[in-house]
Amino acid sequence: MDSRVLWQRYQDWLYFHPGLGLYLDISRMRFDDGFVASLQPKFEKAFADMVELEKGAIANPDENRMVGHYWLRNPDLAPTPELTQEIVQTLEQIEAFADQVHTGAIHPPKECRFTDIISIGIGGSALGPQFVAQALSPDLPALQIHFIDNSDPTGIDRVLAQIGNKLATTLVLVISKSGGTPEPRNGMIEVKQAYTAQKLDFAKYAVAITGQDSNLDQVAKAENWLARFSMYDWVGGRTSEMSAVGLVPAALQGINIRAMLDGAKEMDDATRVPNLKNNPAALLALAWYFSGNGKGEKDMVVLPYKDSLLLFSRYLQQLIMESLGKEKDLDGKTVFQGIAVYGNKGSTDQHAYVQQLREGVPNFFATLIEVLEDRQGKSAEVDPGVTSGDYLCGFLLGTRQALYENNRDSITVSIPQVNARTVGALIALYERAVGLYASLVNVNAYHQPGVEAGKKAAAVILDLQKRVLEVLQTQKKALSISELAEMSGATEEVEAIYKILRHLHTNNRGVVLTGDFAKPGSLTVSLG
Numbered sequence: 001m002d003s004r005v006l007w008q009r010y011q012d013w014l015y016f017h018p019g020l021g022l023y024l025d026i027s028r029m030r031f032d033d034g035f036v037a038s039l040q041p042k043f044e045k046a047f048a049d050m051v052e053l054e055k056g057a058i059a060n061p062d063e064n065r066m067v068g069h070y071w072l073r074n075p076d077l078a079p080t081p082e083l084t085q086e087i088v089q090t091l092e093q094i095e096a097f098a099d100q101v102h103t104g105a106i107h108p109p110k111e112c113r114f115t116d117i118i119s120i121g122i123g124g125s126a127l128g129p130q131f132v133a134q135a136l137s138p139d140l141p142a143l144q145i146h147f148i149d150n151s152d153p154t155g156i157d158r159v160l161a162q163i164g165n166k167l168a169t170t171l172v173l174v175i176s177k178s179g180g181t182p183e184p185r186n187g188m189i190e191v192k193q194a195y196t197a198q199k200l201d202f203a204k205y206a207v208a209i210t211g212q213d214s215n216l217d218q219v220a221k222a223e224n225w226l227a228r229f230s231m232y233d234w235v236g237g238r239t240s241e242m243s244a245v246g247l248v249p250a251a252l253q254g255i256n257i258r259a260m261l262d263g264a265k266e267m268d269d270a271t272r273v274p275n276l277k278n279n280p281a282a283l284l285a286l287a288w289y290f291s292g293n294g295k296g297e298k299d300m301v302v303l304p305y306k307d308s309l310l311l312f313s314r315y316l317q318q319l320i321m322e323s324l325g326k327e328k329d330l331d332g333k334t335v336f337q338g339i340a341v342y343g344n345k346g347s348t349d350q351h352a353y354v355q356q357l358r359e360g361v362p363n364f365f366a367t368l369i370e371v372l373e374d375r376q377g378k379s380a381e382v383d384p385g386v387t388s389g390d391y392l393c394g395f396l397l398g399t400r401q402a403l404y405e406n407n408r409d410s411i412t413v414s415i416p417q418v419n420a421r422t423v424g425a426l427i428a429l430y431e432r433a434v435g436l437y438a439s440l441v442n443v444n445a446y447h448q449p450g451v452e453a454g455k456k457a458a459a460v461i462l463d464l465q466k467r468v469l470e471v472l473q474t475q476k477k478a479l480s481i482s483e484l485a486e487m488s489g490a491t492e493e494v495e496a497i498y499k500i501l502r503h504l505h506t507n508n509r510g511v512v513l514t515g516d517f518a519k520p521g522s523l524t525v526s527l528g
Contacts, residue, residue: 136250264424
């Protein structure tokens with residue numbers, strides 16, 4: 001396409017938000033006016049669907065729940081006065097708690113101040129706080145945060161080793177809506193044991209962020225934990241950063257949570273405009289639909305050109321894939337919808353997978369995140385008249401051009417700087433884009449049956465392990481794995497039983513495997 005035509009197309013499709021200083025450029029997506037016109041009826045329905053959602057319509061039928069993360073940054077929009085008051089009061093409680101921790105009014109036993117935080121969560125209860133900490137935490141935060149976001153024993157050990165003798169001044173946030181999710185529960189138990197080993201009363205260091213009357217809430221209340229904050233049942237994990245889930249750890253680090261909420265609110269207002277060209281979330285949804293033919297046929301590669309936005313692609317991975325990756329549509333038809341999301345950061349990944357993006361399989365579209373401000377203060381020149389920031393800008397613009405020249409589409413989002421307002425705005429922008437796109441493709445963005453299925457499958461494996469060990473405890477001789485499977489009433493699960501036994505054997509858990517490990521069927525098993 002002629003450069004003058006491209007320049008005009010850029011101007012025709014550029015969105016700019018003056019209050020946030022945010023630009024959205026979808027001009028390098030190759031849709032035409034006919035395509036846009038064909039989607040107009042779908043967008044009219046999508047805009048109407050979002051209005052109903054914000055009024056309090058049941059959007060998660062699996063759990064009979066409303067979806068109201070938008071109310072968190074504008075409580076006046078909540079469907080009842082009681083909800084409005086609850087949101088306002090929770091925010092005030094979070095700010096008061098953080099202030100008391102910072103001033104030392106709330107402090108650990110025998111110490112003046114808390115110095116560190118361990119945040120224990122999984123999924124949305126970890127990714128949002130991790131992304132915001134990476135993006136916004138000061139170089140010298142009020143409290144240094146550490147995350148346990150998996151059931152990996154060595155990962156837990158590493159976090160505890162990093163904290164070392166500061167455990168006595170470390171606050172622990174346990175984040176779990178139900179209190180029964182295995183990963184945060186396991187992390188809590190292990191961390192609690194670490195405190196006990198140092199003769200520290202865990203309850204004096206522990207904060208629960210959970211659903212009212214959940215298992216975790218009941219434990220925290222019974223043990224008189226330091227504080228408890230409520231998670232709302234109408235906020236899903238992947239949209240929970242503006243709730244206590246994200247605001248408590250952010251406030252404790254010294255991040256301006258009011259500014260983050262204000263940025264999200266301002267973006268929410270912009271993305272309520274029922275006009276495609278004047279709604280940045282609708283423009284994103286249009287671009288996604290075009291690239292993947294409304295079926296997710298192309299992946300989304302996210303490249304933020306700023307170190308502090310390193311985790312943005314990982315955050316979007318959950319938000320988009322958990323929301324849109326659905327087997328059934330709203331009519332019950334099998335559709336296998338979704339958009340695969342991956343990425344890291346520019347320009348680092350220009351030395352990794354941009355070679356394939358430029359010349360390999362054209363199965364993606366790119367999203368480039370640009371930050372206009374290089375740094376606070378003046379930059380040194382690395383070449384005559386050229387700074388490191390000039391190079392970074394050149395890498396971004398060059399990549400965008402190189403991709404387009406080889407028929408690879410891209411979107412560019414530009415913000416003036418990484419601050420609490422712009423991060424809040426980015427979160428809100430993509431939350432709304434997901435909601436609009438879900439309407440376009442007729443799926444429910446606010447439930448996650450596949451995640452629940454995975455949890456149930458894991459529980460089945462643990463139950464099988466229990467049954468196998470019970471059989472072994474009754475036997476006085478070594479058994480083949482097939483014999484053990486038959487005696488456990490699980491002949492169809494012989495491979496799973498073998499892998500359970502291998503795990504227990506490797507970790508010296510009392511199970512002994514004997515024989516040729518290259519031939520699993522020949523092994524015998526006994527208790528050692």
